[in-house]
Amino acid sequence: MTQPSALVIPAGVHAGLKAHLFPGDGCEAAAILLCSRSPGVRKRLLAQRLIPVPHGDCATRTPDYISWPGRYLEDAIDRGEDEGLSVVLVHSHPGGFFAFSHVDNESDAVTVRALHAAYEADHGSAIMMPSGAIRARMYRDGIATDLDLVIVPGDDILTYWADRDENQRAPVAFTSEMTAQNSRLSVLVIGASGTGSPTIEQLLRLGFGRVVGVEYDFTEFKNLNRILNTTIADAKTEVPKVQVMLRAAESHRGQGVFVPVERSILDREAVLAGADCDFILCCVDTLEARYIADLMGSAFLMPIIDLGVVIPTRQASAKTVIADVCGRVDYVYPGGSTLADRGVYTPEALEAEYLKLNAPDVHREKVKEGYIKGMVEEAPSVISLNMRTSAAAVNELLARLYPFRHEHNSGYARTFFSLAAAEEDHTAEGKFKRGDDVELATGDREPLLGLPALGA
Known part of the structure; x- marks a missing residue:
């Protein structure tokens, strides 16, 4: 599968962008996004900062034309050049035209050329519809290329595809149309156990076009009762x-869909993949591993x-008995509460x-705990619980x-x-207190994830 090029915009930035570009007067408005990049091989731009162009500072604003001062472009260059953003x-298209106009092309010919003259990066332009749908394109050697996808991860994950019209709606869940979008x-x-x-x-089986599996461990006899597709051999x-996962994947999806990464997620190569x-x-x-995720x-x-x-277990009449059988699923989106904010780890x-x-000597006297807390159980029979939780996820x-x-x-x-x-039980996003997220949209900045151990 050729992975689609993409611009990823956090939901909070997308909401601020939409509010600014559509103030209610029916005229075009403008803003600037400063974007980092993912460190992999795929072209994937990450919206890091929003610079609104004040409506009152624009020389002209009509339903199909806007002219705004060059100092905002200069400001973006000053902010972006140091970090290579x-x-x-x-700008907005209040009329809902989901394509770049001849006027847009002429404007880009001037402004994007000025950007590339200032410093080299993947500069480009985008348009937004009243619905919030966005189409974006990048320039290289004066030639524009559409980004295949603009994705907005929030409570809902919004996907805007360049090859669809402005009235984009998500496919109906559990249909063949859903499978078709999954393929893109x-x-x-992280984890294949x-x-x-x-x-x-x-x-x-749901048709996702690329599944990358990161797992450093090997198959043991104690795994055979709970890891799918494993054999005695x-x-x-x-x-x-x-x-094992690769062999199973190729048997029904063919080659190139599942990508095995036989490493720990604590390794740079796994993070890059x-x-x-x-x-x-x-x-x-x-x-x-959750911290890295x-x-x-x-x-x-x-x-x-x-x-x-x-x-969890408890003691009753000198016997260990099951106290509960539990599963948890957390959904975290960029700019929302993190796993750390939620206390998943400290x-x-x-x-x-x-x-x-x-330092196993420090814990030598403690009970080795796995799935069943308080019991030493090398081969717990938990596949039904695992599958229930996996399906929920x-x-x-x-x-x-x-x-x-x-x-x-x-x-x-x-x-x-x-x-x-x-x-x-369910917990709402608003129930979790958000902390400062200093890594948000830092992208390929070295060292990766701000961790010296993951440096180049």
Whole structure:
């Protein structure tokens, strides 16, 4: 699959852009986006800053024409040059014409040439419709090329395709039209074990055009009861888990759809491979991997769906009994509350996990805990719980791309279910306090994710 070129705009920036470009007077308005880039091979621009051009400062504003002072372009150059950010000039088409006009082409011939004269980057222009739909194009050697996709990740994930008209609506969920759009999108799955393997399987069957699986571990006999598509032969020869996923994927999707990355997500090569994707599904049981996923979601403007399962126990009559059987799914979008904001991990917990993994003598006397807290269980029989949670996570992604809930998606930032109590609870995005997100849309800035260990 040739991955589509894309401009990613956080929902908050998109809302501010739309409010400025359509003030209610029916005339064109203008703004500037400063954009970083994802560090992978795919052309993927990330809207980092919005510079509105004040309506009153424009020389002319009519329903089909705008003229604005050059000092705002100079301001964008001054801000963008130091960091090598791309400049995208945006204006509105109040009449709903979802294409660049002859006047737009003439204007770009002057302004984009001035941008490239100032410094080299992927500069371009964009138009916005009253609906919020955007079409963008970039220039190289004076030639304009449309970006295939403008994506706005928020409570809903909005997708605007250059080859569709301005009345773009998301396909109906669970239809062949949904599958067709999925074929143009890509997903990073971190982890290919208990919850990762059914997640990968579902994404492939749902038609996603590229699924990148990151997992460093190999198949063992204790895995055979909960990792899909593993065999006795795989356990005997210790086949890497991602190679098992690749074999299964090619059997029904052919070559080139599933991309195995036999590394830890803590490695630079794994981060680079994942940075080309549109979304992250985090199917891991370590806090450090969730921390990296959190940073990637912010830096590369990728929505994250993080899932986890746990079976707490208690003591009753000198026996260990099941207290609950739980699953959790968190949906995180760029600019919203992060996994850290939600308490999924803390600095103290990360430090404790590091000690456990790297200084085992510190924890030698403690019980080794896996799925079932308080019990040593090397081969827990949890495939039904894993698949229940994995299905909830994949359906969460579909609900954001192809809204089907009776209620607004903002009420489902977190879903928590208890099989023991037969209950399911939801937490709204507004219930979580957002902290400062210094990595938002930093893109390919070195060191990657602000971590020296991931530097070039």
